[in-house]
Amino acid sequence: MTDLVRRARLGDDAAFxxxxxxxxxxxxxxxxxLTADPARAEELTQDVFVRxxxxxxxxxxxxxxxSWLHRLTVNLxxxxxxxxxxxxxxxxxxxxxxxPAASGPEGARWVDLERxxxxxxxxxxxxxxxxxxxxxxxxxxxEAMGIAIGSVKAHIHRARTLLLEDLDR
Amino acid sequence: xxxxxxxxxLQDHGDGTPDPSRLDAVTSHLTECPSCRSHVDRVRVLMxxxxxxxxxxxxxxxxxxxxxxxxxxxPLRERxxxxxxxxxxxxxxxxxxxxLAYSLVRLSSGTDRPGGAPAAGNPEALLEGEWxxxxxxxxxxxxxxxQLAYRRRRQTxxxxxxxxxxxxxxxxxxxxxxxxxSRDASHGDALVGQMLLARYEAKVELLRQAxxxxxxx
Numbered sequence: 001m002t003d004l005v006r007r008a009r010l011g012d013d014a015a016f017x018x019x020x021x022x023x024x025x026x027x028x029x030x031x032x033x034l035t036a037d038p039a040r041a042e043e044l045t046q047d048v049f050v051r052x053x054x055x056x057x058x059x060x061x062x063x064x065x066x067s068w069l070h071r072l073t074v075n076l077x078x079x080x081x082x083x084x085x086x087x088x089x090x091x092x093x094x095x096x097x098x099x100p101a102a103s104g105p106e107g108a109r110w111v112d113l114e115r116x117x118x119x120x121x122x123x124x125x126x127x128x129x130x131x132x133x134x135x136x137x138x139x140x141x142x143e144a145m146g147i148a149i150g151s152v153k154a155h156i157h158r159a160r161t162l163l164l165e166d167l168d169r
Numbered sequence: 170x171x172x173x174x175x176x177x178x179l180q181d182h183g184d185g186t187p188d189p190s191r192l193d194a195v196t197s198h199l200t201e202c203p204s205c206r207s208h209v210d211r212v213r214v215l216m217x218x219x220x221x222x223x224x225x226x227x228x229x230x231x232x233x234x235x236x237x238x239x240x241x242x243x244p245l246r247e248r249x250x251x252x253x254x255x256x257x258x259x260x261x262x263x264x265x266x267x268x269l270a271y272s273l274v275r276l277s278s279g280t281d282r283p284g285g286a287p288a289a290g291n292p293e294a295l296l297e298g299e300w301x302x303x304x305x306x307x308x309x310x311x312x313x314x315x316q317l318a319y320r321r322r323r324q325t326x327x328x329x330x331x332x333x334x335x336x337x338x339x340x341x342x343x344x345x346x347x348x349x350x351s352r353d354a355s356h357g358d359a360l361v362g363q364m365l366l367a368r369y370e371a372k373v374e375l376l377r378q379a380x381x382x383x384x385x386x
Contacts, residue, residue: 024227046232080311110222132220135220146380160215
C-alpha cells in the first residue's frame with residue numbers, strides 16, 4: 001500500500017485529493033464509455049469518489065488502489081444501470097466530452113470509434129467496453145453483469161457486428 | 170472447407186480467440202476466401218483500435234466530492250478490533266449523545282430546533298444537508314427498484330435462502346425507519362443523515378447480493 005493511500009485511509013483529506021487528481025481521468029473515462037452519457041458519467045464519477053472516501057478503510061492493499069477503484073466504479077455503474085432498468089435519455093452530446101482530445105487524424109479516428117461505441121445498445125456496449133477496452137475476461141464480465149458467459153460472448157459478437165457496420169457508413 | 174465459417178467464428182479468429190477444434194478448418198478456409206480473410210482483418214483492426222483508446226478522459230469540470238466537513242469518517246476497523254466492547258459503547262453513544270444534546274437544547278432554549286440542525290445562515294451546513302438529501306433520494310430510488318428485481322429473483326431462490334434474505338431485509342428496514350425518524354426529529358442533523366446513508370447502502374448491497382446469488386438471473 002502506498003504512503004498516499006495509507007494517509008488517505010487515516011482521514012488525510014489532502015492525500016485523498018491527490019488520489020482524486022491521479023485517478024479521476026481513468027474513472028470518468030470508464031463511466032462515460034459504460035453509460036455513453038457525459039452528464040450521467042459526471043454524476044457517477046462523483047459518486048465513485050464519495051463511495052471511495054467512505055470505503056477506503058476497507059481497502060487492505062491486497063491489490064493496487066487503481067484496481068480497487070476500477071472495480072468499485074464498474075460495480076457502481078452496473079448497479080445503477082440495473083436499478084434504473086432502462087437507458088436514460090442522454091442529457092449532453094457525447095462530442096462535448098470528446099472534443100478537447102480530438103485533435104489530428106488520430107484523434108478524429110478514435111472520436112468516430114467512441115461515437116460508434118456510444119450508439120451501441122447498453123448491454124452490448126458494457127460487455128464490449130469491459131472486454132476490449134478494459135481487458136476483462138469473459139468470466140469476470142459475466143460476474144459483474146450477472147449473466148451467463150455465453151450471453152457475454154453473444155453481446156460482444158453483436159457489439160462488434162454493429163460497430164463494423166456503423167464504421168463502414 | 171468450402172462453406173464459410175460463421176460470423177462468430179470469424180470474429181473469434183480476428184480477436185485471436187478461435188475455437189481450437191475449428192482452428193484448422195477456419196484457417197484453411199481463410200487461405201482460399203479473400204472475403205472472409207478481409208472480414209477477419211477488419212475485426213483484428215477494430216480490436217486493436219479498441220485496445221488503444223485513451224485510458225484517461227478528463228471531465229469538463231472538477232468532480233471532487235464536497236465531503237461533509239463536520240462528519241468524520243468512522244474509525245478504522247483495526248482500532249475497533251483492539252477493543253470489541255468499544256463498538257457497543259460507540260453505538261450506544263451514537264444514540265444517547267444526540268438525544269441528550271437535543272433534550273438539553275430544548276430545555277435551555279425552549280425551541281424545537283436543536284443546535285446541530287443546519288441553520289438558515291450557515292451555507293456549509295445547508296450544502297451538506299442538500300448533499301445528504303440527494304444521496305438519500307438516490308438510495309431510496311435504487312432500493313425500490315432493486316426490491317422489485319429481488320421479488321422476481323426470490324421466486325427462484327431456495328425457501329431457506331429467501332427466508333434468510335427476508336429476515337436481514339426486515340432488520341435493515343427497521344434500522345432505516347428508526348434512523349429516518351431520528352433524522353426528521355433532529356431537523357436533518359448531518360451525523361444522523363450519514364447514519365441513514367450507511368443503512369441504505371447496506372440495504373442496496375444486500376439486495377444486490379441476493380439478486381446475484383447463483384450468478385445468473
